[in-house]
Amino acid sequence: ETGVTQSPTHLIKTRGQQVTLRCSSQSGHNTVSWYQQALGQGPQFIFQYYREEENGRGNFPPRFSGLQFPNYSSELNVNALELDDSALYLCASSSGVLRNIQYFGAGTRLSVL
């Protein structure tokens, strides 16, 4: 167990809807990264938050947005859901921004119908 918890574990939405995924980071960690993992693929970096500020973003459109709270927990919001957004969304926390080992939660499985 990594101490990183994600909720919900599974979610079903329809195209065009909005979704919010939540992540509680491991105690003592101030950095949270979000990844999208399509079936049969490796995780792809969405964005990272460090001390409540976005600190890097991957190749994802603006309808993917996030927040980090003072307790370092984080949310991932996706607007105007598309079928291709169906994936496992992984949150990872670490204790620093650069070159640190990341500790992953179990993920949220999102299905868009």
Add this chain to the structure above:
Amino acid sequence: SQQGEEDPQALSIQEGENATMNCSYKTSINNLQWYRQNSGRGLVHLILIRSNEREKHSGRLRVTLDTSKKSSSLLITASRAADTASYFCATDADGGSQGNLIFGKGTKLSVKP
């Protein structure tokens, strides 16, 4: 985009045999990590090797890194059924400027009892 490419995509062995997985990457790195993922769950960090290291051991795991060839290998000795999982290599992006990880597509290892 995918930085690392694991080879083979799938590997099936008998319990007690050794398993070797390879990873190639494209740009310069500060470190390379290997992660394990059980059946669509979260990723678990296995080992990190820095760019100035050539070999590293952790229990039954042995990792090598050849920066001139931009490649790494993960050896699992005396494999067990519990080692059945997908294995991913991950590198820091663009020399670690953003702290995010770039993953390959993974090697799916099946260890038969």
